[in-house]
Amino acid sequence: MPHPKDRSVDCGPDGLGLGCSELIATDAVTVYVFPDETSASDIAQTWGGQSYRRGAVVLNYLEAKTPAADRPGYEKALDRLG
Secondary structure (H helix, E strand, O other): OOOOEEOHHHHOOOOOOOOOOEEEEOOOOEEEEOOOHHHHHHHHHHHHHHEEEEOOEEEEOOOOOOOOOOHHHHHHHHHHHO
C-alpha cells in the first residue's frame, strides 16, 4: 500500500478514541487493528458499507476515499493473511 503512516497514537482517548490497538493510514486504505473481534465488529457496523472486517482487523475506505473497484483486492489480501 502506498505511503504507509503509523498513526497508532490516534487510537487512544487523546486521539480518535476508537479503542484500536494499531492504525496504519495509507493513500489507498486505512487499516485498524482492534484488541478483539467484538470491538472490530462494532466499529465496522458503524462504518457500514465503507469498511471490511476480518477478525480483529478493519479496512476503512472513508478516509482514503478508496475507489469501489479497488476494494475487493484489499479484502482478498486481508483474507489471505487471516
